[in-house]
Amino acid sequence: MTLPPRFGYAAPRSLDEAVRVLQARGDEAKVLAGGQSMIPLLKLRVGAPALLVDIQKLPGLDYVEESGGFLRVGALTRVAALCRSDLVRRKYQALHDASLTVADPLVRNLGTVGGNLCHGDPANDLPAVMLAMGGELVATGPAGARTVRADGFFVDTFTTALARDEILTEARVPSPPPRSGGVYLKVEQKVADFATAAAAVQVTLDRGSGCAYVGIGLAGVGATAIKAKKAEEAMAGREPTDRKAVAEAAGLAAEASSPVSDIRGTAEYKKRLVRLLVARGLEKAGERARRGAR
């Protein structure tokens, strides 16, 4: 049996209080939400924070709603809530697909959307979706709330743009216009393993059938989740059924990745997976965009 080292515990009742605790002890504290990554890290003694700030009792951070041109997801929303959301399933397919592949049902029941994003694990699923959909993250600290674009949030492995005295309070993605579709494709050795490689693809078609918007996010193939910008640009105005365009974009996405060889496969294999998943993803997202045309 391995148990965590001793730690202090605080369970603030309000966001202000939580931020005050972090302001005072941010250097030695870690925020605890669903605990699905934090508790194993403690048990493995990878980290030994002096204080755990359990934010699960903070009110008003558990919601999935559409307003002001965004889908807004409270940071304490459990991943399972995204899986169950009809709104997410209909309009935010990439997010829905990804939610269904987060670890296993037990983890999804407890793990939070905020935790999945703040952990900064390159193999997590939701960061790639945020990058593909052009999402934003709301960080609340002593000076109030600020918005960070997803492509500036994932700084390094286990490192995000959050300051020590900030708490992620909301994740949001723009509501896609008509003729939009998304998908999340993941290859994993088995369910609940980290992604061997995964790709989130979001597409909006223009009046013809070219791409007005393409977003591509990659998981498990670099130090952070990766936004494959060159691949996105290569698709601009071109059709997701254009095999040449898709192959070109998929190749650029593979170039943007920097996987390592491990027990899940060689770096070369993972790069090939990126190419495949992005190609299949563009095709599938395009198909969904056409089907959903209004």
Next chain:
Amino acid sequence: MSSKPQSSGLNNLDPNAKFNLVGNQAVTRRDIYAKVTGQRKYTPDIGPGDIGRSTMWYAGFLVAPHPHARVTSIDVSAAQAAGYVTLVESDLPVGALFGIGARAYPPLVSSEVLYPGQPVAAVAAPTANEVVDALNLIKVEYEQLPYVFDAQEALQASAPQLWPGGNVPGGGVGENGAVTSGTLTLNLGDVDTALANADVVYEDTFGTSIQQHFEIFPRGAVAYWSGGQLTVNASTQFAWAVQQQLAAYFAIPATDVRVSTSLGGYEDGGALGNGLGNKSTGEEYVLAAVLAQKIGAPVKFVHTRLTHARTTTNRWPLSATFRLGAMNDGTLVAIDGIYTANVGGRGGAQGADAVGDFYNAYNCPNMRFYSIPVTTDAYSNGAAMRSVGEEQGHFLMESAIDELAHKLNMDPVQFRLKNMRQAPNPVEPFANLPYTTIAQPQALQEAMQAFGWSNLWKGWGVPSSVNGTKRVGVGMCIQNASKGSPFPPSTSQVQVDPDGTVTVYIGLTDHGAGGNTTFPLIASEALGLTSMANVKLIQSDTMYTTNASVTAGSQSTHNSHSLLYAVEDLKNQWFPIVASKLNANANNLAFGNDTIYDTTNPSNSISFNDAAALLTSSIKGFGVWQIPFNVAYRSTGARFAQVEVDTETAVVHVISHTFALGLGRTIFYKGAIHQMMGGSVMGIGSAFFEELLNDPSQNVTVTPGFPSSGSWLNPNFHDYQIPTIYENPDSANVIPVENIDPTGPFGATGIGENCIIAADISFINALSNALGGYRFHKTPIRIEDVVEAIQWMNSNPNGASSTSSSTTS
């Protein structure tokens, strides 16, 4: 003991017999509610309150991170100064060894570390959280020594010599490469001539990897002393043996040692949390007892996943090089096999069972086998893991046989039907022992039909279907495995109280295979009961139960045959009392449908409970059963599988699986069916996931955030992968074949490990068929192996050609 008849008079072997409980599909697992609701208390769950104490100390191992090293110093002063209690080898009684098998060993390393994970020190702390802190305070200095992981390398003269006398336990390899004692050699007919005259000769080498049981509860023990008496609540498959070993270790009478699986007694007796062969005995049982003595308080020792994976036993890697000869009509004429078993640092296992499987499975006039056990620094101790070498052996055998059929361009089913051992009158060829029963060819024929083989098999290397990038292939294999060796006699008791309560006492435990239900079911059936509602079970607790042998080897159902003798003994005490009440002859009485009745006048009967009420006190029947030695006990069956592979992503998915297994007679129906399904899922793990990995550089990060600082790479559930429900086949069809075994209770054979044997190779043969006939040579099949197979297939558009050497004469 051997004068006992082979079967009790209460044993009904009629294939068409009607039973109340035996084979009854409505019978459910007796402990299912307690298990599902978390009420079942396993050894790791035991707290001080459960044993009537107010405090408990918690212990753990400090293990060596190096594969081969000399311990130059151990400094426990800081740990002791912090109030922790430590143990190193010099604290233990001189010469006190522990362990089973050929090599007893000191529970803590004395000077030389022989595998990564060998325990160097133990420590106890007053709270569970502090165990890791206490371990971190112990400083050990090592002088690292040259090490060897691979068995073939360890056979070289230049390899580090790990044991006095060399790396082949009890023997060695001479200068000319000739194998000396310590090895197994079997020779039948004239292999060389048969190979020279064969139409087709196929030669190839196959191998397997180190696997770990990773049972759901790790091994552990709670030990406490009351005066000179020791109690150990252990997660053990063999409480009686642990009792004997502890008594010997402390030089006290066995009656002063109580060992039970978990808490023992009625409800929590036998709560093992699965064993799979890993929980026969272990050093933590004795160290917990030593620490408890030293501290004067109960000590709980539960392995971490790391120490569980690297300190306890493992499934050993077995490799084999075969030369097989056949005639053009498909007749198998020669088998030449050299098996090499990597037995780990502590030794123990070898290839005998795997060899036995080959010569039992196939009829062949000319057979020669060598088996060489080789000591290496790769892991602790090769030992049982749901079979003793047979799971590995079937992968080796059924890979080679399949490829031979491929060379002959013969349907793999037809090749087996032509060459496999089958009814009538099967005999084990080397010792000339008649089989007690065999399920072939029935099992193969039934499985083939249920699977729809004739529609799905399109030929060697030709997939059943291709849909875009997805290719579907089919494959099959047979099994013929030993189902337990003759052990010392098994004993048990059955008690009836005046209120009608029946209590079954048996020294076996429940692996999870359903023994909790099977044992009382057998006694209840013999007692003519239609329900087990008033039948209690006390199992695996040396205070109440006697030696019933180890719960292993698929032999517990067989060993609970002693219950029939116990009921017979009970009957002899009880029926004279009932006879006077019924005014009948006791010899004419029988149990049936909750009554005792006069067989000469069935209407003259008394209910079971009324008959019990005639008793003035409880009566207890004693049963002894000795499995006969002069016969062969074999588990026979066949498997078919359908596997899909995406040739772009290399992702493999098992679509369906059909498994027919000879069970003798099905006793606990649901348990048997679930065992068969579970074994197949475990086989998916063996085929595609399971391998305990070593890192020669001893300093590698497998997964970001989970750093490794030893030779081990994946001693946890995250990186050592086992299939979940999501990796199950889309459909699984299991077919129990009832081939009555006259030596088993009601004709039963056994079930547990028989369900994993040959599971992996059925999936692998199907994958091979999907990928143009590519032959995989090593388990588990990793993603890079599938990638390589796809590349091979793409560059060999004709497929179905060979990846291996073969000659056609």
